[in-house]
Amino acid sequence: MAKTDKKYGAELSQREAEEIREAMKRASTRLMDEYITRMRRAWPNRPDVMQYFDDIAMLYGTRERELLEAKEEGRKIVGYTCMFAPIELILAAGAIPVRVACGIYDAVKLGNRIVPVEVCPVVRSTIGIGMVGLSPFLELSDALITALTCDGMTKLSEILSDKKPVWTLCPPRLKDSPQSTQFWREELKAVKAKLEKLTGTRITAKRLKSAIETMHRATRAFKRLQEIRRNIPSVIMGRDAMLVNQTVMWDDIERWTAKTEELCLELEKRVREKVWACQPDTPRVMLAGSPAIWPDNWKLPNIVEEASPQGVIVADEFCFGDRFLYDPVGVDEWTMDDMFNAVSERYLLPSTCPYFTSEDGNEDRINWLTAMIKERRVDGVIYHVFRGCMLYAMEYMRIKRALDRINVPIYYLDTDYTREDVGQIKTRVEAFLEMLKSRVEL
C-alpha cells in the first residue's frame, strides 16, 4: 500500500507534525518532571529505588534509547493496546512488548480531527500521538497487537493500521463457553504464527516455558508489592505503586522484576520498623473504572493523594494497573499444547473487562472488586469514567448495588482528557474523602 493511500485522512504536513511533536514533547517532559517532583514531595522518605521507576517513566529518556539500541541490534518490538495481547508469546518469539495506548492530553485535540469528541479520550489521544509520532513506543514498534474490545479500540486498530501492521485479536463477548475458549485459542494461534514470521524465531516449548517463567517472576514481584499495600497505615503512596505497576508495560520485564523485588525488600523493612508513608486514619481509596494512564492522566491520583483530607490509593481496577499482572499462567504439564492453552486461557477467562457479559451480569467483575476491597481493606471506591466510555459508565449501577450490600461507599466521577476540571474534581473528591474519613475507625 502506498504511503499516501491512507484510510483515515487528516494528514499533517511533515513540518507541521514535527513542530507539534517537538512542542508536545517539551510540554510532556515538563509535566512528567512536575508530577514526579510532586510525588516526591508527597512522600518525604521515598525509597531510593523509586528513582529507577522515575527514570523509566520518563517516556523520552532511558527506555526510548534502549529500545532504539535494541532495534538497531535487530530485535523486533511489538506494541499492544489492550491487555489481551499475549506477553508470553511476544517474549517467547524474542520480541520486546511495549504498550502504546496513551494518556497525553494535548494529543486529544489532534485526535479530534479524525474522530468526533464523543469518542473515548484514550482512543483520541492514541490517534493523536500516532499522527505526530509522539510516542516512542508506537513509532518504534514493528507491529501492533490490538484487541477488538470496546468500540473505541476496534476503530482505533483500523486507524492505526494506516501507520503500522496491525494484528487484531477478537475476544468473544461471552467467555465461559467451550466454543469461546476454542475461538480465542485460534485467534492466539494466528498471532503466534505472525509473531514467528516477524521475528523469524520459532516459538518452541523451551522458549515459551522460559517466557512463562519470566512472567511468573514478574507476577510474583507484583503480588509481593500488592501484599505490602495491604498494610494499615500504608507504607507506600498509591501513586508510586501505580507508577511501578504501569512501568512494567514498557520496561524490560526482568529488570523491572529485580527492581520491584528491591523496592519490596525496602518496604518490608519499613513495615517492620513502622515507617509509614501516611497517617493511620488516611482513608484508603480504590480507583475503579476507566484507566488512569501515565503521564498526563495522573490527574485523579494526584488529586486524591494531594487533597485535604488526604487519601491513599491502595488498589485500582485498571487494565493499566493492578489487573495487568494479577493472574499467573497456570500450567499443568509443560507440553507445548498445554502451555499454549494455559496462556490463551489466562488472557481470556480471568479478565474482568466490562466488554464481557454473561447471564449473571458480569459477576466476575463484582467478585474481583469485592475480593479486592476486602483484601486491601478499602474504605471507599472512586469510580472513574471517561466521557465516552460507555462500558464502564453503564456498569456503574451494577457495581454500586453490589457495593451497597457490603456497605462500601462508591463515588461516580466522570471526566475527560482536560485540565479544566481539576478544581471542580478536587472539590468533589475532597468531599468524598471527608465523608470517608469520618467513617474510618482506628
Add this chain to the structure above:
Amino acid sequence: MWLQILSEILKLTVFAGLTLAGILVIIIWKRDLKTKVTYMRFLVQAAAMVAFYLLFSYTTELLFVLVVIFLLSIFWGRFFCGWLCPFGFYMDLVAALRKTLKIRYWNLQDGLNKILDKFRYALLALFVFLPFMLGEIEPWQWPLAKFLAGPFKPISVLLSPVEPLVIPWESTIKVYGVNLSYPYASVIAFYSGESYALLCISIFVALTLASSFVVRRFWCRFCPTGASFSVLNRFKPFRWIPLLRLNKVEEKCTKCGICKRVCPAQVTDVYEQKGGDIKTSMCMLCLRCVELCPYEDCLRLNLAGKTIFKSRNWLEPSKIE
C-alpha cells in the same frame, strides 16, 4: 523351593524400590514446591498399593475388605479413587510417563464425559445383577452371604481396581511363582475361560494403558466402583455425611479456568459452580485444582468443616516448609 526364595527377593526388591522412590519423591517435593501434592499423592498411592497387598495376604475375605472400604467411603467420598486406588496409580504412572515424553493429552468432550459419568451406574447395576440374569444358578434361592461369596462374586468386580500387581493368591498369570495380576484380570479370566484368559487380559491391559496414555484417568470416568463410592453423595438426605469436602469461595475466584484445565477427570463443576461445596460424583478429590489455584484461600479441602488444605499463591514458596 528356590522359586519361593526368588519370589521373596522380588518382593524385597519391590519394597526397596518403593522406599527409594519415596525418598526420591521427598527430594523432588522439596525442590519443586508447585507440584508437591502430586508427589505426595504418588507416595500415598504407592504405599496404598503395598498396603492392599499386605491386606490381601492376611485376609482373603474380600467381602470384609469391600465392606470396610465402603464404610470408609461414606465419609471419604471418592477420596479413595484419587489417593488410594492402585488402578488409578497405574493410570497416573502412565500419565507421568506421557508428561516426561512431553506428549499432549486429549480431552473428552464435556458432554461425553458427563454421559460416561452416568454410564457408570449402568455398569454398576450390570455387575451387581449379572449373576441374577444367568438362569442356571438361580441365586435368589441362596442366602445373601452365600451369593456374595459365590462364583460370580460381584464383590470381586467392584474390588477389582484395588488388586495390586502382585497378589498373594493363585492367579491366571504366573511368572516364576509370583502371582501377577491387574485390575479386573481375575474377573476377565473367570468369564473368558481358561483358553482365552491370557489373550483377553493382555488386550484389556493394552487397552487401558493406551487409553490412559491418551486420556487422563480414562477408566475413572466410568468406573463402577467409583459410582458405588459416590452414590451416597447423590441423594440429598445423605449429603451431610461426607467428611471430606472440596469447597470453593466464589468471591476469591476470578474464573481463570485453571481448575477446569488441570483436572484429570475433567470436572467442570469446580469452575462453573458459584461457591460452596463441590458435589459432583466425578470429582476424585485428587486436589490438583487446589494445588494449582493461584488465589489465596479460594479452593480448599474441608475435613468435617475444618480446612486442612487450601489454595495459595504458589508463586511464593510456602511458609510452612
